Amino acid sequence: MKIGMLTSVGEKCGIASYTRALMEALNEIDVVSIEVVPITPGRQPIEHYREQADILNSEDIDVVHIQHEYSFWGSVLPKRWGYWELRYLLKKPIVLTAHTTYDLADLLHLKTEKSPIKRIAKKLLLRREAYRDSIEIAPFVTAMTIVHTAAARNELISRGAKPNFVTVIPSGTPSPLKSIDGGAGFRKKYNLTSRRTVTIFGYVTYNKGYEPTFDILAALPSDVVLVIAGGARTPDMEPYVSKLQEMIAAKDLAERVVITGYLSDNEVADAMEASDIVLVPHTEAGNSYSVSFPLAYGRPVLASNLACFDEIAQRVDCIQLFEASNPDDYLLKLQALLQDEGRREKLSTNALKYAARFSWPKVAKSTVDVYRSAIEIYSAGHHPHCRVL
Numbered sequence: 001m002k003i004g005m006l007t008s009v010g011e012k013c014g015i016a017s018y019t020r021a022l023m024e025a026l027n028e029i030d031v032v033s034i035e036v037v038p039i040t041p042g043r044q045p046i047e048h049y050r051e052q053a054d055i056l057n058s059e060d061i062d063v064v065h066i067q068h069e070y071s072f073w074g075s076v077l078p079k080r081w082g083y084w085e086l087r088y089l090l091k092k093p094i095v096l097t098a099h100t101t102y103d104l105a106d107l108l109h110l111k112t113e114k115s116p117i118k119r120i121a122k123k124l125l126l127r128r129e130a131y132r133d134s135i136e137i138a139p140f141v142t143a144m145t146i147v148h149t150a151a152a153r154n155e156l157i158s159r160g161a162k163p164n165f166v167t168v169i170p171s172g173t174p175s176p177l178k179s180i181d182g183g184a185g186f187r188k189k190y191n192l193t194s195r196r197t198v199t200i201f202g203y204v205t206y207n208k209g210y211e212p213t214f215d216i217l218a219a220l221p222s223d224v225v226l227v228i229a230g231g232a233r234t235p236d237m238e239p240y241v242s243k244l245q246e247m248i249a250a251k252d253l254a255e256r257v258v259i260t261g262y263l264s265d266n267e268v269a270d271a272m273e274a275s276d277i278v279l280v281p282h283t284e285a286g287n288s289y290s291v292s293f294p295l296a297y298g299r300p301v302l303a304s305n306l307a308c309f310d311e312i313a314q315r316v317d318c319i320q321l322f323e324a325s326n327p328d329d330y331l332l333k334l335q336a337l338l339q340d341e342g343r344r345e346k347l348s349t350n351a352l353k354y355a356a357r358f359s360w361p362k363v364a365k366s367t368v369d370v371y372r373s374a375i376e377i378y379s380a381g382h383h384p385h386c387r388v389l
Contacts (some may be wrong), residue, residue, distance in 0.1 A: 025364035053089035053295030151307035172360035183273030209281030231261035
């Protein structure tokens with residue numbers, strides 16, 4: 001079986017990291033070979049999509065696997081999204097991993113739109129049924145779709161996807177690298193020795209809950225330090241990092257917050273080993289490597305009770321949850337976890353159990369099952385058809 005893998009490939013991209021880990025595991029399965037077709041983010045000229053389609057439609061390709069995230073094909077505004085220009089050219093069985101399943105209102109950032117004129121224009125766009133269909137559901141019903149959570153599956157089914165065409169396969173947990181000194185060098189570098197470290201891991205993004213964490217930090221014991229273990233993924237996020245630094249200064253938290261900037265894989269291992277608790281106070285998420293890494297390293301995790309994190313906690317008791325958008329509950333749960341060594345040890349033990357249960361080799365095997373189903377369904381002539389107007 002040969003897979004045409006359409007994916008982002010940048011070093012500083014969570015989906016690219018996800019796909020690399022998946023492909024490494026797939027390559028260990030004898031029946032699978034892979035041809036990578038890189039996604040160039042943003043809408044591209046039609047000639048670009050024709051070149052990609054020529055490769056993906058090659059006779060030796062059995063199934064095309066698309067790693068889907070809306071921004072890969074440009075803006076979702078009308079006539080600015082390139083996904084369908086490529087999709088209509090593909091003739092092979094399609095498997096699509098939906099890394100985000102946001103509705104159109106969220107994709108347009110309607111709730112936070114401050115311009116009255118733009119807000120009215122966006123509301124008018126939401127009334128265009130065919131346009132909404134082309135964004136919210138058609139990409140997923142014209143493929144065998146993989147999602148990472150039951151909540152995402154239910155969302156797609158509620159929009160019209162057939163249940164037997166949507167499969168839940170949780171993200172795999174990575175194989176951890178060994179820190180050569182148990183994180184001691186990391187602690188020394190950032191003046192964390194003899195201090196308790198709570199860490200928010202990953203590239204700096206708007207949804208990771210830094211602001212509510214700043215708000216509760218002053219109420220925590222003075223030896224507790226927040227480490228933001230990551231930096232801006234792209235230049236357009238640098239202003240947000242600067243804004244966070246300004247907030248830190250304004251709240252007089254300079255001695256209690258560290259922003260590391262980009263970390264290499266070895267530095268991630270050091271950061272994980274140096275963390276007493278990993279925080280995942282996301283304000284929105286459908287899935288996150290910010291959880292996968294600490295679980296792989298057996299760290300205690302405190303996360304907001306968004307559906308994707310709640311599902312992990314239901315599978316294995318490896319995450320302590322707090323009520324999202326409730327700073328009082330966030331503070332109480334973090335204080336309790338800092339004081340309860342037994343609970344932290346239990347979360348650590350169970351994190352490693354979760355990592356073993358959802359290792360990349362197991363995720364790869366489940367993915368191959370979806371490939372086989374897609375090939376069988378398409379060969380029988382029962383595949384989903386494009387229905388975009």
